Amino acid sequence: MLLRGFPLVPYLCQIFGNAGDETKGRQMPSHMASRSVNQVSWSSCIGTQLPQAVGAAMAARIKGDRTVIAAYLGDGASSEGDFHVAMNFAGVFKAPVVFICQNNHWAISVPTAKQTASESIAVKAVAYGFPGVKVDGNDAVAVYRAVKEALDRARSGGGPTLVECETYRIGAHSSSDDPTRYRDEQEVEQWKKRDPLELLRSRLQAWGLWTARQEDELRAQVLEEVNGAIAEAEKKPDPARESLFDDVYANQPWSLREQREELLASPPAARAKQSP
Amino acid sequence: MPAWNIIQAVNDALRIEMRRDPRVVVMGEDVGKFGGVFRATLGLIEEFGADRVIDTPLAEAGIIGAAIGMAMYGLRPVPEIQFSDFIFPAFDQIVNELAKLRYRSGGQYSAPVVIRTPVGGGIKGGHYHSQSPEALFIHTPGLQVICPSNPVDAKGLLISAIRQDDPVIFMEPKRVYRAAKGEVPEGEYTVPIGEAKVVREGRGMTVIAWGAMLHEAQQAVEQAPELDAELIDLRTLWPLDVERLARSVRKTGRCAIVQEAPRTCGFAAEISALIQERCFTSLEAPIARITGWDTPFPYTLENEYLPLAPRILGALRGLKAYEA
Numbered sequence: 001m002l003l004r005g006f007p008l009v010p011y012l013c014q015i016f017g018n019a020g021d022e023t024k025g026r027q028m029p030s031h032m033a034s035r036s037v038n039q040v041s042w043s044s045c046i047g048t049q050l051p052q053a054v055g056a057a058m059a060a061r062i063k064g065d066r067t068v069i070a071a072y073l074g075d076g077a078s079s080e081g082d083f084h085v086a087m088n089f090a091g092v093f094k095a096p097v098v099f100i101c102q103n104n105h106w107a108i109s110v111p112t113a114k115q116t117a118s119e120s121i122a123v124k125a126v127a128y129g130f131p132g133v134k135v136d137g138n139d140a141v142a143v144y145r146a147v148k149e150a151l152d153r154a155r156s157g158g159g160p161t162l163v164e165c166e167t168y169r170i171g172a173h174s175s176s177d178d179p180t181r182y183r184d185e186q187e188v189e190q191w192k193k194r195d196p197l198e199l200l201r202s203r204l205q206a207w208g209l210w211t212a213r214q215e216d217e218l219r220a221q222v223l224e225e226v227n228g229a230i231a232e233a234e235k236k237p238d239p240a241r242e243s244l245f246d247d248v249y250a251n252q253p254w255s256l257r258e259q260r261e262e263l264l265a266s267p268p269a270a271r272a273k274q275s276p
Numbered sequence: 277m278p279a280w281n282i283i284q285a286v287n288d289a290l291r292i293e294m295r296r297d298p299r300v301v302v303m304g305e306d307v308g309k310f311g312g313v314f315r316a317t318l319g320l321i322e323e324f325g326a327d328r329v330i331d332t333p334l335a336e337a338g339i340i341g342a343a344i345g346m347a348m349y350g351l352r353p354v355p356e357i358q359f360s361d362f363i364f365p366a367f368d369q370i371v372n373e374l375a376k377l378r379y380r381s382g383g384q385y386s387a388p389v390v391i392r393t394p395v396g397g398g399i400k401g402g403h404y405h406s407q408s409p410e411a412l413f414i415h416t417p418g419l420q421v422i423c424p425s426n427p428v429d430a431k432g433l434l435i436s437a438i439r440q441d442d443p444v445i446f447m448e449p450k451r452v453y454r455a456a457k458g459e460v461p462e463g464e465y466t467v468p469i470g471e472a473k474v475v476r477e478g479r480g481m482t483v484i485a486w487g488a489m490l491h492e493a494q495q496a497v498e499q500a501p502e503l504d505a506e507l508i509d510l511r512t513l514w515p516l517d518v519e520r521l522a523r524s525v526r527k528t529g530r531c532a533i534v535q536e537a538p539r540t541c542g543f544a545a546e547i548s549a550l551i552q553e554r555c556f557t558s559l560e561a562p563i564a565r566i567t568g569w570d571t572p573f574p575y576t577l578e579n580e581y582l583p584l585a586p587r588i589l590g591a592l593r594g595l596k597a598y599e600a
């Protein structure tokens with residue numbers, strides 16, 4: 001979203017869930033949505049976005065737009081029924097959609113080898129009648145090339161592609177995860193050596209497109225920008241309590257109007273604490 | 277013995293049943309090496325191995341569908357759905373298959389599957405780590421639904437559930453997973469399915485609650501002894517211990533039901549109908565429902581959504597003051 005020009009402050013307000021959040025503090029951090037950059041609303045329910053992406057792609061084709069839909073998923077998501085339904089629909093309707101699978105080797109504690117008996121995730125596309133490609137997900141240039149090719153194909157009526165980007169989850173899945181319980185730290189150390197940012201940096205430097213000085217300047221500038229944005233975002237209050245009842249329907253029915261009055265007649269509740 | 281929390285009690289019940297009965301298997305996402313995202317299956321794979329503690333691919337329909345097949349073939353699966361919000365990919369398997377198997381086979385097949393799943397909000401989990409979908413399953417003939425509020429009941433009820441022959445949705449209130457502590461007896465014991473428990477006796481009104489909201493209701497009634505409330509913990513939601521409730525309401529004449537889920541078509545509505553059918557002439561006030569709102573479960577405003585003690589207390593005072 002930030003790449004597409006979405007401003008930093010409302011982005012951070014979503015994470016804080018405050019009144020500066022376009023989605024009104026309704027969702028957990030990083031469940032973003034903004035029409036301004038064509039980012040549809042995130043669900044936590046794994047895989048549900050995939051058939052929807054195919055539908056949006058079908059709609060784009062029906063309406064004669066050149067739009068291509070990018071649909072993102074993890075390796076774990078490729079086990080859900082919705083993934084297979086989406087792949088099948090995409091193939092049958094030659095939908096202009098690109099599935100981008102970030103295979104980071106883990107779905108919380110479950111390694112990809114226990115997620116699928118296929119040799120790769122990309123290979124699954126073959127059975128659904130369209131190309132699947134696997135690229136080094138830590139190589140930004142390789143990812144760019146593969147996705148560009150897939151987008152061009154979709155745009156010219158060639159139908160869907162599944163791009164599997166192989167990478168690795170260096171950190172924990174979430175703040176309540178403890179990867180030492182289920183994986184070998186040796187493996188993590190190996191992957192750390194292939195940090196995608198390091199790879200890109202050394203490449204750009206080798207091509208003479210990037211210097212240490214430019215990097216220092218950019219870092220300082222971004223740090224200042226981020227700190228400033230955090231300070232600004234933190235100033236925003238919580239959404240108003242009665243905003244709970246907005247957006248359930250376009251027109252609020254009597255039941256919600258009644259419940260709104262009931263809420264306002266009771267004392268305000270203590271602020272919910274940030275999850276641990 | 278030390279006070280245990282609900283997670284420890286669930287873990288102990290699983291271990292006891294797995295030791296006792298080789299047909300009992302545990303399955304789900306991250307239940308093996310990791311021991312479950314809430315650590316409820318911790319240590320089981322080390323003791324019972326990967327054939328009986330099965331880390332599955334990420335697919336709830338697969339987990340429940342496979343559990344049904346295992347149960348038809350003679351095992352006693354106890355699948356875990358990581359959050360009840362993610363039970364919906366398995367809804368078809370549960371509602372159309374699991375619940376109807378005994379009936380549609382004329383009693384030849386049954387599916388003794390106990391689905392464990394954490395429910396409820398209060399952990400800042402937003403829409404998808406907070407819902408309380410009990411009414412959907414209570415509405416489905418063939419399913420039993422259990423929701424303990426404390427570790428002692430959790431252990432005894434889970435053991436009972438695994439030992440009987442029909443499917444159970446075993447809902448674990450995650451808001452009090454660690455906070456609700458109790459002196460859990462060692463070794464095996466059962467708490468019967470279908471029996472509510474009077475937590476506090478009183479003559480002024482009957483307050484009905486379960487799961488995490490039982491603790492909020494308890495806080496409210498203890499803050500206001502003048503209400504002389506009788507507090508009942510349902511423990512089993514379905515089959516409901518309706519006679520226990522009716523006896524209480526005939527004595528008190530007033531009744532409030534606390535439910536975390538949205539109000540409309542929630543379980544409180546059914547309880548309310550059952551009570552008025554049985555206690556019409558004893559009622560001195562309309563039955564009060566204190567519930568979550570008819571909105572998706574929010575993130576930032578979750579404490580405004582939940583029927584917490586202050587809101588419950590206000591409603592109970594209103595119930596006490598009501599005069600026809």
Ligand SMILES: Cc1ncc(C[n+]2csc(CCOP(=O)(O)OP(=O)(O)O)c2C)c(N)n1
Nearest residue numbers: 044045046074075076077106107108305362
């Ligand atoms: C339908 C559903 N089931 C379970 C979960 C719980 N859960 C959250 S993330 C996760 C693992 C996801 O793995 P993957 O798809 O590989 O994505 P990653 O986090 O590795 O990027 C699970 C099981 C969920 N969010 N939705």
Ligand SMILES: [Mg+2]
Nearest residue numbers: 074075106107
């Ligand atoms: Mg992954």
